[in-house]
Amino acid sequence: MTTPSDAVPELPVQSQEVTPATMPETRPLYWSVRRELWENRSIYIGPLLVAAFVLFGFALSTIGMPHRRRAISALDEAAQRVAIEKPYDFAAGILAVTAFMIGFFYCLDALYGERRDRSILFWKSLPVSDRTTVLAKASIPLVVLPAITLAIALITHLVMMLLSTAILLLSDFDIKTLLPQLRFVPSPFVVIYSFVVIALWHAP
Numbered sequence: 001m002t003t004p005s006d007a008v009p010e011l012p013v014q015s016q017e018v019t020p021a022t023m024p025e026t027r028p029l030y031w032s033v034r035r036e037l038w039e040n041r042s043i044y045i046g047p048l049l050v051a052a053f054v055l056f057g058f059a060l061s062t063i064g065m066p067h068r069r070r071a072i073s074a075l076d077e078a079a080q081r082v083a084i085e086k087p088y089d090f091a092a093g094i095l096a097v098t099a100f101m102i103g104f105f106y107c108l109d110a111l112y113g114e115r116r117d118r119s120i121l122f123w124k125s126l127p128v129s130d131r132t133t134v135l136a137k138a139s140i141p142l143v144v145l146p147a148i149t150l151a152i153a154l155i156t157h158l159v160m161m162l163l164s165t166a167i168l169l170l171s172d173f174d175i176k177t178l179l180p181q182l183r184f185v186p187s188p189f190v191v192i193y194s195f196v197v198i199a200l201w202h203a204p
Contacts, residue, residue: 032136033144042102043140047149050098051156054091058160061087065164066171091156092191096198099149103141103198110137146199153191 037043072083 028132029136029139032132033139036136036140037144040106040140043106043145044148046102047095047098047152050095051091051152054094054156055159058087058091059163062163062167065167069168088157088160091160092153092194095149095153095156096194099145099195100198100201103145103201106145107141110140142199146195150192150195153195154188157188157191 072080075083
């Protein structure tokens with residue numbers, strides 16, 4: 001007489017090929033750049049603070065702007081261009097200097113900061129190659145910082161133009177005389193060119 005076995009019969013298991021997930025080559029570079037932004041918040045906080053300071057000063061300068069703009073309208077076209085472009089050039093210039101200084105000090109600290117606080121030992125334990133690390137650090141002053149500052153500069157110019165236009169329209173300024181003067185606002189391509197030149201200064 002046979003007793004039933006307590007063993008559970010083995011079910012047929014279908015063989016499945018498990019392919020390991022491959023990480024895209026750009027993913028370590030992306031997270032390395034994110035790491036640099038996390039550790040160096042001045043890359044975007046610095047230009048934002050300078051832009052806020054510029055807009056605050058420009059808002060104060062709008063007091064008496066209609067009177068000054070009427071005086072400017074009596075000048076020749078070259079003098080009008082210089083007078084109207086001056087605050088825009090100042091905003092772009094001070095943001096460019098800010099980006100240059102932030103990039104300069106970032107480049108000075110990029111090679112020695114992690115060795116000084118020994119955090120490089122932690123990042124060496126991760127699957128990130130030296131080439132990825134160097135590319136991530138080089139992309140900050142050459143690509144990321146100019147792009148962030150350029151976007152902030154263009155937004156600052158737009159806010160300045162809208163604010164000055166609103167002040168002049170509220171002061172019974174004729175729209176027909178105001179529209180031709182808007183062509184004196186610096187072109188975005190000029191601002192882009194200036195920030196590309198600033199980025200190339202950090203290339204060596």
